[in-house]
Amino acid sequence: MGIYGALATAVTGMAAQSFALENISGNIANSQTTGYKRMETGFIDLIPDAAVGRQVPGAVLGYSRSTNDVRGDIVTSPTGTHVALNGSGYFVVAEKTGTSDGAAVFGQAQYYSRRGDFEMDSEGYLRNGAGYYLMGVPIDSSTGNVSGSVPQMIKVSNGLIGAEAxxxxxxELNLPAEPASGLSADFATVLSNADQLDGDSELAADLGWTAGDTFAMTINGTTHTFTEGTDGTTLDDLIAWVNNTGAANARLDEAGRLAVSPIDADYAITLSGDGATQMYTTLTAAAPPPVHLNASQFVNRSVEGGAITVYAANGASVNVQMRWGKLSGEPDTWQLYYMDKSQPQSWTPVPNAEFEFDDGVLSRHNGSTVSLEDTLVIQIPGLSVNGTVVGDVEIDLGAGGLTQFDNANGRASVSTLTQDGYPAGSFMSVAVNDSGRVVATYSNGKQIELFQIVTANFNAENQLKRLDGGVYSSTAESGEAIISIDGGMTGGALETSNTDISEEFTKLIVTQQAYSAGTRIVSTADEMMQEALNMMR
Incomplete structure (x- = not known):
């Protein structure tokens, strides 16, 4: 090829260095672009066909080499909807093509991007700074699992969410081994003698009643008072009254206990007087109505077990206060109660909520043996507080969640007390968590996971076709997208450009010198040609 070959080769070298300069320029220009992947320049030598002894280096061709697999630095962001991919993969995004009847219309093509500066637009869609819209799969609010596999546009509603009952x-709690100041001590005497309530006047002595003590029973506003005589007339008169007059559907059951059948929703029995405490637990029924001690007497003989706000189906809130009464000493037996009315205060036993403990460990529930592995769940049917009906509510005591270990202050220690209801709430904000889930927060404190952001992976991600706005499209060389819902994200963060300015300036110097060297070759070849032409003059 000679001089002309050298000249042509030098020109290709200059063209290749110009191509490299263009990539360097673009990298420096996008050094602050979120999620940008720099372009490297590679060179291919082009060898002309010749005998081995006559081969020359030949020309050169520049080409671009992607760095899609090189992650940029991840920095925090104050915007909750910003999200960075801390592994491989790309966000799946779509382009808005127009509107129809005031609603956004999106193209069918899916694109892929590492740019995660998403923010909610006026319609509730998540759009990044380049104008592309994020896609994901919806989450079933009842199970917390994704409810599909095909990505769709993520849209967050800013409306109200309804109440949930x-x-x-x-x-879960620990009851004291011994209640403070002898609390609940009077409960033990009652249970040990309850089955003996059969008219025996000697029971008065067993219960600690003396002549002149009074016992009053108020049923639906009507009060019946009995006074203890020297021969136990209180019990005799009470039982005669129960059996002969019906006592508003009160009766003696087969075990000799005073049983009460409900009359209506307002049915209530109030006990007062010297014998009230002893008589309290003798009032039983298959479906017990609100039966209670005088409020102050009950509170003085029980331990506080915590309180929690629960919600009715319409979002109305009520406060459920719980107390525990110790019924006997060996084995230690406790009963759970809740306050069903605050004015006047009344307390109701929770059905099937009698627990026995052995050395601090729960051993029996309503007479049945339990183990530490057993999960205990009891129910309050038709829970109603101060007239607000909540409905059937389960109390989950967990496995090993109820204990009775020694407590120096003699009080119950509550470790867990939560519930699953909530009132209606208005939309406040939206954010993306580290699992890649889009979470909406409402004024009632409820956080609801709405969508799972999906990611797309490729077998040859450096073969993706680059488009405007930091997005890519798949090619035959890259392979089809492999959709994943495994997360690998950091919420409230952004991935920066993977351009290193200092490295780019180094490449700039090298490129400039190589280009300059190419120009010298052109100059030298020109001079040689001039000398050859001068030979003919």
């Missing part, structure tokens, strides 16, 4: 209370 409380269905379950998670409750």
């Amino acid at each position: 409380t269905g379950r209370i998670k409750y």
